[in-house]
Amino acid sequence: MTRFVYAAIDVQGNDVNDRIEAETEYAARRELLLANLDVRSIEPYKSWLHRDIGKGKRVKPVEILHFSRQMAAFLRAGLTVVDGLDVISRSTANPTLAKALIDIRDQVRQGGQFEEALASHQDLLPRYYLGVVKSASMTGRLDEALEQLSSYMERELEARSRIKAALAYPMVIVGMSIVSVVVLTVYVLPKFVDLFDQLGSDLPWSTRSLMSLARFSQQYWWVYLLAFAGFAGVVTWTRRSRVGRRLADHLFIRLPVIGEIILFSGVERVCRILSALWQAGVPVTDGMAAAIESADNAVFVEKLIPVQEAVLAGEGISGPLADSGLFPDAAVQMLKVGEASGTMAEQLENTANFYGREVEVKLRKLTSYFEPAVIIAVGFVVGFVAIALVQAMYGSLSGGATAP
Known part of the structure; x- marks a missing residue:
């Protein structure tokens, strides 16, 4: 406990x-x-020991992946849990993970159960990890469960890496666009205010609007800081607050395109972890609990809890998943085939692979539309500024500009 x-x-x-x-x-x-x-x-x-460990270097998911894979290999080779933990603790480069593994090793050496010792360091592990290890320990297939956990985590990290790579270029464009607009409004435009005031000629509406923006930026620059701070505060509240996360999850999953990406990504994650645990011999009820704990979306958590209760009541898994409304028809049909033919682990893996590819395709499609849209928007802003300044200077040099 x-x-x-x-x-x-x-x-x-x-x-x-x-x-x-x-x-x-x-x-x-x-x-x-x-x-x-x-x-x-x-x-x-956290006891005093765990608070001390928490002050150290953060343990990355890839390090937990390597630990799981090494531990599975050692157990298959006939090493005891204590010996495996001892070897890994001495070979890991992360001092925080090393301290935790030494503490776990000592607890097991003194007669404690491996899963109970892991529970004392649950803050270093994914939320679903401990439940899987406990179920596998009861079935005597700990090595298989650890291997499947490492495979699942590896695919999860690869999927996240692909998503980050797909979003990297659009985010760079957005960042550069914001910087360009800020530089124009805060530094470039104010330099023209005094110039046009000295000329004293009538200015086109485009130039007048730009000058008003420049004066506002000079006098009320703090408004931009307040707006940024407010936006950052809302984002922080949304990420850290249970209510905020729930509202954001329910909002984003209803958005066109983005909501579909979130939905397919969640389906892939649930199917991936269920497949991994099914292959490791973990009971489906424990697998559903792990899938719920692995979900990082409030909508999935709320919809999967009734599925788990239905599975506990003996209703199977494909029917309750279909009733949840989360799984598309194609996924439901694949799972029904797996349940009827006894190839559930394989069909879960196929479903995860299918929707993983769908997420990649939709991300590429979204970014292909997003990039030119941002470029056009930035071009419009810069072009408007350039035209407004050229109109004003041309009108002044030709003896006075008239408003159109």
């Missing part, structure tokens, strides 16, 4: 700050929900 600290609000609206013991964060949240508590935040309780 892992101890968690949480902040919540009860039905009377009072703040509740306390601790709870549960196997996973998901189980803790579920228990608190049944107690009519609205959870605001929850995290594993």
Whole structure:
């Protein structure tokens, strides 16, 4: 059991700050929900040792991937858990991970269970990791589960890398565009204000509007800072607040194109982890719990909990997934075939691969439209500024400009 600290609000609206013991964060949240508590935040309780470890270097997902793969190889080779942890702790370059592995090794050496020792460092692991390890330990297939976890994490990292690569160029264009507009309004345009004031001639409407913007930027530059700070605050609140994340997830999944990308990405993740755990012999009920904990979207979490309850009631998995409304018809049909033919792990993998490719195609299509749109918008702004300045200077040099 892992101890968690949480902040919540009860039905009377009072703040509740306390601790709870549960196997996973998901189980803790579920228990608190049944107690009519609205959870605001929850995290594993850290003793003085874990707080000391937390001050060190961050443990990256790829390092957990390598640990899982190495541990699986050592267990298949006949090494004990203690020996495997000892070897990995001495070979890892990350001091934070090394300290955690040494602590886990010592707990197991003193008679503790591997999954219980891992639970004391759950903050270093993905949310679904501990539940999978516990289920695999009970079935005696820990090496297979660790290997499948490493394979899942590897595909997950590859998918994230492809998404980041697809979005990198558009983000660079957007950043350069924002910088260009800021430089124009804050530094370039104000230099022309005094010049045109000295000329004293009538200016075209385009130039007058630019000069008004330049004067505003000079006198009320702090408004831009406030706007940026407000935007940053909203983004931070959305990312860190449970309510904010839920609102954002429900909003974005309804957007055209972007919502479809989020939906397909979530379907790929759920199918990928279910396939990995199915192949490792983890019970489907535990696999569903891991899929829920791996979901980083509130919509998926809310829709998958009834699926898990239906699976526990013996209804199978393809039917409840279809009823959730999250899975497209093609995915549902593939899973029904897998359930009927006994090839569920294979069909889950095929479904994950199919929707992974769909995400890549839609991302490329989105960025192919996005890039020229940004370039056209920036070109319009820069062109408008250039035309406005040229009109004013030409009118002044020719003896006075007249407003059109």
